[in-house]
Amino acid sequence: MPELPEVETVRRRLLTCLPGLVVRDVVVNDATVSAQSETELRALLAGRRVVGLRRRGKYLIVDLGAVERPRAAASGLGAGPTTTVIHLRMTGQLLFRPGPADRPPRFVWRLDPQTDLAFQDVRRFGRLWAFDPAAEEEFFARMGPEPFGDAFSxxxxxxxxxxxxxxxxxxxxxxxxxxxxxxxxxxxxxxxxxxxxxxxxxxxxxxxxxxxxxxxxxxxxxxxxxxxxxxxxxxxxxxxxxxxxxxxxxxxxxxxxxxxxxxxxxxxxxxxxxxxxxxxxxxxxxxxxxxxxxxRGSPVPPRGGKPPDGAPPRG
DNA sequence: AGTGGCTCCTGGCGGC
DNA sequence: TGCCGCCAGGAGCCAC
CATH class of the missing domain: 1.10.8.50 (Helicase, Ruva Protein; domain 3)
Structure with a gap:
């Protein structure tokens, strides 16, 4: 089940091949994967180039640049950069070459040059979000510090x-x-x-x-x-x-x-x-x-008191 | 606010 | 063999 190290592994692998590709289209085969409709997702993703890959906790963040040819974008939702967030939850997998599966990927990003990034997810807990980059802070507002960040002292x-x-x-x-x-x-x-x-x-x-x-x-x-x-x-x-x-x-x-x-x-x-x-x-x-x-059997040390801690460092 | 319990979801597995 | 029920868990939601 993907935790921080698994998501970081996915990020590093994607980093070798995803940046620079352009999202041509988004196909949603399972509407429960996102609170947003396929139409909304298409408007927010299509025509945009992958410009960054980040991770926050167990969330994978794919940064998309502004639409390079605005006329190609769906109207109404702007053509600026988009932040996409993917949570793999229990069984989510982002695959370039999905193996034979009983069910279709929950969503697929069709990329240029010709590549598909497919989201396979047997237990269907995974989620996809897309929003204006300005909304990212609010999205992660309640999340604690990154273990490898300075704030986690x-x-x-x-x-x-x-x-x-x-x-x-x-x-x-x-x-x-x-x-x-x-x-x-x-x-x-x-x-x-x-x-x-x-x-x-x-x-x-x-x-x-x-x-x-x-x-x-x-x-x-x-x-x-x-x-x-x-x-x-x-x-x-x-x-x-x-x-x-x-x-x-x-x-x-x-x-x-x-x-x-x-x-x-x-x-x-x-x-x-x-x-x-x-x-x-x-x-x-x-x-x-x-x-x-x-x-053994000694009372729990009083709160705030110094607990017995004579354990040698484990080597 | 903090904490614990329930829920979603489905393949795999044990028991009968 | 086939069926039933349970188990796994990330995070959102709710009750207390």
């Missing part, structure tokens, strides 16, 4: 965690706090940070917050380096699968031995989402490390 993370009773797992999945984290990278991040997914976000101490910050960046970067996780159906626009799923520590490894300590990986449900963790590396009580059994 340890200080920011500590402020965001402060006072929250929600479990860490739910906190990481909340796009208003941090952009781009989904179920796979949330579980893997908490494992790397040695934090239990049910720990209240507000119970995380300063050193734990620092660990969580580092773990998130390391986990996401590893995902990007491996060109994403192909757990269900993720493939990049050339049809290539990522390999991050081959090095997962806990996600979907229920019942298997932890790669660090050999304890059995467990599964529980948090906020309706399957959640995987190592009960030994990620103890329920704050900050307790493997081997720090003397602390």
């Amino acid at each position: 340890v200080a920011y993370l500590r402020r965001a965690l402060e006072g929250r009773s929600a479990p860490l797992k739910s906190f990481l999945l909340d796009q208003r706090r941090i952009a781009g984290v989904g179920n796979i990278y949330a579980d893997e991040t908490l494992f790397r940070a040695r934090l239990h997914p049910l720990r209240a976000a507000g119970s995380v101490g300063p050193r734990e917050a620092q660990r969580l910050h580092a773990a998130l960046l390391e986990t996401l970067q590893a995902g990007i380096d491996h060109e994403g996780s192909s757990i269900e159906s993720f493939v990049d626009p050339a049809g290539q699968r990522g390999s991050f799923q081959e090095i997962l520590s806990v996600y979907q490894r229920t019942g298997e031995p932890c790669r660090i300590c050999a304890a059995t990986v467990r599964r529980l449900e948090v906020g309706g989402r399957g959640t995987h963790y190592c009960p030994s590396c990620q103890p329920r009580r704050g900050g307790m490390s493997r081997g720090s059994r003397r602390l």
Whole structure:
């Protein structure tokens, strides 16, 4: 399921071939893919050249320039530049050469020179938006900072965690706090940070917050380096699968031995989402490390107090 | 405001 | 073999 590393992988692949092409036409085969009609989308996209590819969280942004020959554009909606946004959600795929499929792509961009960019999406959760670039800020107004951006500092993370009773797992999945984290990278991040997914976000101490910050960046970067996780159906626009799923520590490894300590990986449900963790590396009580059994059963540190955190850095 | 639960959607899978 | 029901989850919506 496409999260930040998968969307970034798609962006990088598209970057090698999409910019410079001109959208000649838009075909919508499934009207639920966009709140806008095929006619509206055509008016906003057709005749425009792809001038940029960006990513915001799990959203892929395709920047289109102004119509170069205005007479060719549909009238009524102007001919200025357009920002298009695509969310792949669970099973969305942008493909240049779609394989045989039971159903037609949900939408197709017909490009010049002769190329089709097709959006295949079995579960039909994916979405497409198109709007004036001036509306972009409002579109993303409620989304939290980019993990790799300057705004996502340890200080920011500590402020965001402060006072929250929600479990860490739910906190990481909340796009208003941090952009781009989904179920796979949330579980893997908490494992790397040695934090239990049910720990209240507000119970995380300063050193734990620092660990969580580092773990998130390391986990996401590893995902990007491996060109994403192909757990269900993720493939990049050339049809290539990522390999991050081959090095997962806990996600979907229920019942298997932890790669660090050999304890059995467990599964529980948090906020309706399957959640995987190592009960030994990620103890329920704050900050307790493997081997720090003397602390087992000790009370949760008072809020704002310094939690026990003598865990050695994991190497 | 924060939090949790429900909903959408469909292929795959286990159980009978 | 065939059918039924459950499971996966991103994000919007709603209730409390």
